Amino acid sequence: MSKPIAPVKSGINPYLILITFTATLGGLLFGYDTAVISGAEKSVQAYLITSLGLSTFIHGLTISSALIGCVIGGTISGFLASNYGRKRSLILAAVLFLLSALGSGYPEFLFFQKGEVSIGLLIMFNFYRIIGGVGVGLASAIVPMYIGEISPAHLRGRLVSINQFAIIFGMLVVYFVNWGIAKGQTIEWINDIGWRMMFISEAIPAILFGVLLFFVPESPRYLALNGKDQNALEILSRVNGIEKAKEILSEVNKTISHSTGKLFSYGKVVIIIGILLSVFQQFVGINVALYYAPRIFESMGAGKDASLMQTVVMGLVNVIFTVVAIMTVDKYGRKILLLIGSIGMAIGMLAIAGLAWFEVIGIGTLVFIIVYTASFMMSWGPITWVLISEIFPNKIRGQAVAVAVMAQWAANYLISSTYPVMMEYSGAFTYGFYGVMSILSFLFVWKMVPETKGKTLEEIETLWK
Numbered sequence: 146m147s148k149p150i151a152p153v154k155s156g157i158n159p160y161l162i163l164i165t166f167t168a169t170l171g172g173l174l175f176g177y178d179t180a181v182i183s184g185a186e187k188s189v190q191a192y193l194i195t196s197l198g199l200s201t202f203i204h205g206l207t208i209s210s211a212l213i214g215c216v217i218g219g220t221i222s223g224f225l226a227s228n229y230g231r232k233r234s235l236i237l238a239a240v241l242f243l244l245s246a247l248g249s250g251y252p253e254f255l256f257f258q259k260g261e262v263s264i265g266l267l268i269m270f271n272f273y274r275i276i277g278g279v280g281v282g283l284a285s286a287i288v289p290m291y292i293g294e295i296s297p298a299h300l301r302g303r304l305v306s307i308n309q310f311a312i313i314f315g316m317l318v319v320y321f322v323n324w325g326i327a328k329g330q331t332i333e334w335i336n337d338i339g340w341r342m343m344f345i346s347e348a349i350p351a352i353l354f355g356v357l358l359f360f361v362p363e364s365p366r367y368l369a370l371n372g373k374d375q376n377a378l379e380i381l382s383r384v385n386g387i388e389k390a391k392e393i394l395s396e397v398n399k400t401i402s403h404s405t406g407k408l409f410s411y412g413k414v415v416i417i418i419g420i421l422l423s424v425f426q427q428f429v430g431i432n433v434a435l436y437y438a439p440r441i442f443e444s445m446g447a448g449k450d451a452s453l454m455q456t457v458v459m460g461l462v463n464v465i466f467t468v469v470a471i472m473t474v475d476k477y478g479r480k481i482l483l484l485i486g487s488i489g490m491a492i493g494m495l496a497i498a499g500l501a502w503f504e505v506i507g508i509g510t511l512v513f514i515i516v517y518t519a520s521f522m523m524s525w526g527p528i529t530w531v532l533i534s535e536i537f538p539n540k541i542r543g544q545a546v547a548v549a550v551m552a553q554w555a556a557n558y559l560i561s562s563t564y565p566v567m568m569e570y571s572g573a574f575t576y577g578f579y580g581v582m583s584i585l586s587f588l589f590v591w592k593m594v595p596e597t598k599g600k601t602l603e604e605i606e607t608l609w610k
Contacts, residue, residue, distance in 0.1 A: 160383050161296070164361045165304050168292050169311035170354040171235055171284035174242050176315025177347055178277045182208055184323025188340035193270060196262050203267075210271040211278035215554045218282020223547025225283070231291040231364040238283040239355035243348055245277025250345035277347075286550040290542060293534030294364040297385050298601045302474035302531050309527035310467045315350075317460060322346050366539050366602065369397040396603035400539050408544050411609040418593055419533055419545055423553035425586040426529045429490050430579030431521050432557055433564045434459075434514065462515050466522035478598035479528050480590060486524020487587035493517025494580035502573035525586070535597055538606040 182189075186208055194204045218238075225234040252270040253259045289305050296304045326342050327335050365384075368377040374394060381390035409416065474482060493516040500510055537545040567575040597605050 158384070161300075161304075164295055165292060165307060167354070167357040167361045168235070168288050169308050170350060170357065171238060171288040172308040172311030173315035173318070174239075174347070174350055174354060175281050175284045175288075176312040176317075177319045177350060178211065178242060178245065178281050178315075180316040180319045181323070181343055181347055182211070182274075183320070184327065185340035185343045188336045189270070191336050192340070193262060193267050197264065197267065199267075207267065207271055207274075211274045211281065212554065212558055214275035214278020214280070215282040215285070216278075216551060216558070217275070218279035218284075219286055219547060219550035219554050220282070221279075221547070222283050222286035222550060223544040226287050226290065226367075226546070227543035230367050231287055231294070232358060232361065234283060234287050235291065236355060236358050238280040238287070239351055239358060241276050241280035241283070242351035243355065245273050245280060246345055246347035246351055248273030249277065250341040250343075282550065282554065285553075286546050289530040289534035290546050291364055293531070294366040294542075294602065295362075295380070295384060297389075298599055298604075299475060301535060302479065302528075302598065303471050305531040305534050306467070306471040306474050306527035309522075309530060310464070310471060313460075313463050313467055313522075317464070319343075319346075320460075365394075366397060366542075369394060370539060374398070393601060393603070396601065397539060400603055400606055408541055408548070410541060411538050411606075414593075415536060415538070415609045416545060416548065419536060419549035420552045421589055422529050422532055422594070423549045424556045425582065425589060426525050427553060427556035427560050428579075428582040429487075429521065429525065429586055430494065430560060430576075430582065431518075431526070432561050433579070434518055434521075458511070459515065459518055462519050463522050466519040467527060469523040470527045473523075474528060474531060475598060478596050479532055480594055480596045482524045482528055483590045483594065484587060486520045486528075487583050487590065489520025490517050490525070491580050491583035491587070493520060494576050494583055498573045498576035498580055501571075501576055532594070532597065535602055535605055536595075538609060539602065 189207065190204050194207065222234065225237065248254060249270060251259075252266055252273060253261075256269065257263070257266050288308050292305050292308060293301055323343050326339050326346070330339055362380045363376070365377040365380040368374075368380070377397070378390055378394050381393050384390075385393060470482065493513045496513040497510060497517070499505075500513070533546055533549050564575065567578070595605075595608055
């Protein structure tokens, strides 16, 4: 017999806090798994690449192999979320994170002897890293989808944006974990044991994520789409109150009959918007700024120590302005923040391009990179995920989010991999390109992206009919 459902106040209730916290652990693991390689990279090179006499090209493929898994995970996320549910798909992601953590830390498990390095061992290491990448791909698609489907309309933007904060926080946590493991140790110890501990440390949040997922409900939209109206109503009631829950459930059931469930059954425009949101989020060059920040600062004249300190400053800016997005997205709306962010990014990148063209080196470089990064973090960073989680109609959401996320990881790889080649040609051209992409992102949002603030997912769906 179900417990009586208490009326829900307008604030965030403890039940919703538990659900959001648990789901955003997937975002934290996204950031953790992506960044853990930074501390272990040189030791992996020494143990698996240099000892085998392999090239730097193989080293690069090994360090970035998780991206292959990210593309795979993003691609299959729609099938898994639609056929097996959001919750079970996230449990699978937790298992993959755990296997990757343990396997990457001890790739010799079962088949190899520690200390006996071979091509087979290198392949196994890459296999475990790819498994972790599949987990990242699943989490990147399904966590915002799940939070968006369970959140009340007036809090949805804020709660989905917390996932972006969790991703950045996960990166920050693993930087400190890697530092703590390596602190005071010899390079020999780090190359033998330390790098393994860095990977294995991910098992702790992975286990916590997997265990807590058993205590949160399935998405009520997924339940309603599969004919489990009573279960959906109970969950919606605990989040929205009984009267609002009945209204939402009625709207969900109406949407089911309006679509065949095929990807383009609501037309091509909504799919194109989702893809372009993902592509522009990467084409404005944010991952170049994050991945290559020390190199950028060094190329602009900062010493190694100074460049690392400036990177720390950027990290703090990332956290602060992601919080700005969380606090304003449901107040001012998605569209206005994206437009403001595009303007700030264009100013930042075009100014850096100008400094590079005239070979002007100084504090201005840091200032304009901060302007650019802050603009991204309070807009395109979190709000792209908010919109991707809410613009797609119920019946095609799983498939459509998968397409958008797959496009995002492909764009991520393209922009990150072409940066060194573009820089060899011209630094001014490279940063100018990202500035132009920021201007185009402004025009795209202005002309094509609807405002979704305060609307239920079903109200948003009526935009595409």
